[in-house]
Amino acid sequence: MSDESQRPSGEERRAQGLGAEREGLGDREMSRLHDQLLREKKEPNELMRPMPLWLVTLSGLVVAWAAFYFGTKYAGFSAEVFDPNYEGGQVTVQAEEPAFDPIAHGERIFRNNCVACHQSDGQGLPGAFPPLVEVDWVQGNPDRSIHILLAGMNGPIEVNGQAYNGNMPAFGGILSDRDIAAVLSYIRVEWNGSEVVPEDRVADLRASAPRSAPWTGEEILADYPLP
Ligand code: HEC
Numbered sequence: 001m002s003d004e005s006q007r008p009s010g011e012e013r014r015a016q017g018l019g020a021e022r023e024g025l026g027d028r029e030m031s032r033l034h035d036q037l038l039r040e041k042k043e044p045n046e047l048m049r050p051m052p053l054w055l056v057t058l059s060g061l062v063v064a065w066a067a068f069y070f071g072t073k074y075a076g077f078s079a080e081v082f083d084p085n086y087e088g089g090q091v092t093v094q095a096e097e098p099a100f101d102p103i104a105h106g107e108r109i110f111r112n113n114c115v116a117c118h119q120s121d122g123q124g125l126p127g128a129f130p131p132l133v134e135v136d137w138v139q140g141n142p143d144r145s146i147h148i149l150l151a152g153m154n155g156p157i158e159v160n161g162q163a164y165n166g167n168m169p170a171f172g173g174i175l176s177d178r179d180i181a182a183v184l185s186y187i188r189v190e191w192n193g194s195e196v197v198p199e200d201r202v203a204d205l206r207a208s209a210p211r212s213a214p215w216t217g218e219e220i221l222a223d224y225p226l227p
Contacts, residue, residue, distance in 0.1 A: 102196055106186025109179045113171065122191050128166060130159035133191040140227030142184060142197040144220060146205050149180050157217035170214060177202040 025033070111120070117129040124131040132138055137159055138145050152170030156163065171180065181199040188194035 102182040102185045103189055105179075106182035106184070107190075109175065109183040110186055113175070114183070122187065126162055127164070130157070130162070130164045130166075132187050135159055135192070136226045138184070138187050139192050139194050141224055142188070142201060143205060144224035144226075145184050145187075146180060146197065146202050147209070147211070147215060147220060147224070149175070149184065150202075150206060151211040152214035153217065153220060154214050155216035155218065168214070172206065177206065 110122075114132075118124050118132050119129070122132040130137070148168060150170065150172035153168040154166065156165040158164070175183070178199050180202045181197045185196040189196060
């Protein structure tokens with residue numbers, strides 16, 4: 001962006017210099033001219049220079065590393081896997097649906113729906129919420145507990161010698177047959193040395209004996225006496 005017209009071009013300066021030489025300038029004049037020429041260097045400009053080899057090599061290495069990293073870790077974009085140590089070949093194994101475990105599922109259902117009242121150890125709160133551990137109410141014929149879960153229960157009851165008169169909410173509209181069977185299986189197997197409750201049994205009772213009003217303790221025990 002320099003203003004070319006204000007300064008003598010290289011050609012002009014060279015011509016001056018040659019002319020001066022021809023006229024036979026003295027040493028001083030000559031070195032002054034040289035000083036001038038040396039001071040006025042050519043403006044730097046961008047030439048067609050190739051990228052430095054080291055930069056080409058480095059970029060190549062970075063791209064190759066990125067491709068390798070992506071290729072070994074992208075895991076088929078599987079949403080199920082985010083394992084930074086993924087080694088390959090595991091996805092298909094992990095993607096297989098694990099066998100349904102009613103006890104483990106039941107524990108989840110219990111944590112999400114029952115702990116607020118019956119407490120995480122299933123011991124309940126004396127006088128307010130009855131225990132579910134080692135109680136005859138959840139042992140023996142599972143129909144009793146299935147009905148209580150489907151329609152709820154209120155009114156006075158006695159559990160392990162302690163009196164309760166609270167409100168057990170209905171879960172028929174919230175939990176599926178599978179969930180109800182699983183949570184009861186969890187309670188029976190883990191805390192009462194009893195057997196698993198089949199999902200079919202919940203479906204049967206839901207269909208054959210639909211009920212919207214909660215049971216009273218008296219009613220349910222008349223139909224399903226304690227063992
Ligand atoms: C809002 C509190 C509350 C929640 C939540 C609740 N219960 Fe209850 N549950 C009670 C009360 C209160 C009783 C006693 C009802 C009565 O006095 O008639 C009871 C009674 C029971 C009984 C029969 C009595 C016994 O000790 O065995 C079972 C079985 C039972 N609940 C299981 C469950 C399960 C399983 C869940 C979760 C899916 C659950 N409850 C969630 C409050 C609750």
